[in-house]
Amino acid sequence: MAMHTPPAPFTASDRDTPRLSLPLEEALLLICARRELTEPLLKEAHALAQEVDWDRVVELSLAHRVAPIVFASMKRHLSAVIPDRCLDRLKQHVIASTHGNLALLSELLRTARELTAGKIRFAVFKGLVINQSVYQDLAIRQCGDIDILVDQDNFTRAR
Numbered sequence: 001m002a003m004h005t006p007p008a009p010f011t012a013s014d015r016d017t018p019r020l021s022l023p024l025e026e027a028l029l030l031i032c033a034r035r036e037l038t039e040p041l042l043k044e045a046h047a048l049a050q051e052v053d054w055d056r057v058v059e060l061s062l063a064h065r066v067a068p069i070v071f072a073s074m075k076r077h078l079s080a081v082i083p084d085r086c087l088d089r090l091k092q093h094v095i096a097s098t099h100g101n102l103a104l105l106s107e108l109l110r111t112a113r114e115l116t117a118g119k120i121r122f123a124v125f126k127g128l129v130i131n132q133s134v135y136q137d138l139a140i141r142q143c144g145d146i147d148i149l150v151d152q153d154n155f156t157r158a159r
Helices: 024-032 039-049 054-063 067-077 084-117 127-135 152-158
Strands: 122-125 147-150
Touching: 024 039, 024 054, 024 067, 039 067, 054 067, 054 084, 067 084, 084 122, 084 127, 084 147, 122 127, 147 152
Parallel strands: none
Antiparallel strands: 122 147
16 A cells, blocks of 8 residues: 655645655545645645545545545545546445434434423534534534433433
């Protein structure tokens, strides 16, 4: 597996570029697992894209559960170089992940209605809340559950 060490020097504006000696696929994944790419990161991504094992990039994005954000970034910036089969695989995963997130949202809304009706104070955090409050995109991160806090005094009632 080829290793990638980015060239020096770097400016403060691109300090987020992977700096460690990483396999090319991991370096590209780190760059693409973000909403916005600076010009230096975009150049780095295009350089890496010429040499990576695309199937490995897809596998890594799935294993690290960052496929939705990686798909969005690659579709926007690398669609001309990523093989169609890889982009399609990521897209199918994102569709399935989005359906899962929508199912979780439905369950969250149902649970919130029940807790509210029972006059049980609660707070929702992580997961879907981050997707919406930070990214304004329900689909950008894959969620696996719903995280709700209730007062200890109401725990039994909330169950």
